[in-house]
Amino acid sequence: MISFLRGTVAHVSLSTAVIDLNGAGMSVYATPQTLSHLQVGEEAKLFTSLIVREDSLTLFGFSNDDEREVFDVLLSVSGVGPRLALAVLAVHEPEAIRVAAHSGDAKSFTKVPGIGPKVAGRIVLELAGKLVPHGTAPGAVPAVAAESVWKPQVVAAMTSLGWSEKDAAGSIDKAMADSPELADAGNVAPILRATLRWLGQDGARAGNRVGSRG
Incomplete structure (x- = not known):
């Protein structure tokens, strides 16, 4: 694995830079912020992440190790590829991404071109649990969030899984009636899990009712 590159900047474009490593030019994709600090002819160091595909090897470069760590974690999300992960870092600082992920702030991610409510959810x-703000104690939970903040995020996550917004909103309300402590905490991931569990139990109850009538 190529962990970092240190060499002379040979070229800088809108999305990539070429680093001269003793006569070998390495092309690296990076955010506009990272590229803006590179000057042709000067030495630079970039932390890197190598993305291996069947038909390509692509390097992505970062100003520091924290950016690279957030990038790698973003890649673990279904449907988020390296270009989209880099776009997130182009819009938000790593710490802002940590805070948004930890607090369930899906709206922040919709500010990134190419990310709609479903993907943000x-x-x-x-x-959840993979990215936490620096200085946050292990196991700490986010601050209490109002329903107007967390509910649209849970609805967006459920619609991405195939439910209609109406069915999702109704199911959330019924599930939270059984688990008001989760609603009070306003933490998106536990609320979503509880709603999905409630739906599964409700489906089982409906099946039992049909069976008893037969």
């Missing part, structure tokens, strides 16, 4: 759901 999936990002929040799948990053």
Whole structure:
């Protein structure tokens, strides 16, 4: 694995830079912020992540190790590839991404071109517990969030899984009636899991009712 590159900057474009490593030019994709600090003819160091595909090897470069760590974690989200992960870092600083993921703030991710409510909801759901703000104690839970903040995020996550917005909203309300402590905490991932469990139990109850009538 190529962990970092250090060499002379040979070329800088809108999306890539070429680093001269003793006569070998390595092309690296990076955010506009990272590229803006590179000057042709000067030495630079970039932390890198190598993406291996069947038909290509692509390097992505970062100003620091924290950016690279957030990039790698974003890649674990279903449907998020390296270009989209890089776009997230182009819009948000790594710490802002950590805070949004930890607090269930899906709306922040919709500010990234190419990310709609469904993908944003999936990002929040799948990053729960994987990214936490620096200085946050292990196991700490986010601050209490109002329903107007968390409910649209849970609805977005459920619609991405195939439910209609109406059915999702109704199921959330019924599930939270059984688990008000989760609603009070306003943490998206546990609320979504509880709603899905409630739906499964409700489906089982409906099946039992049909069976008893037969």
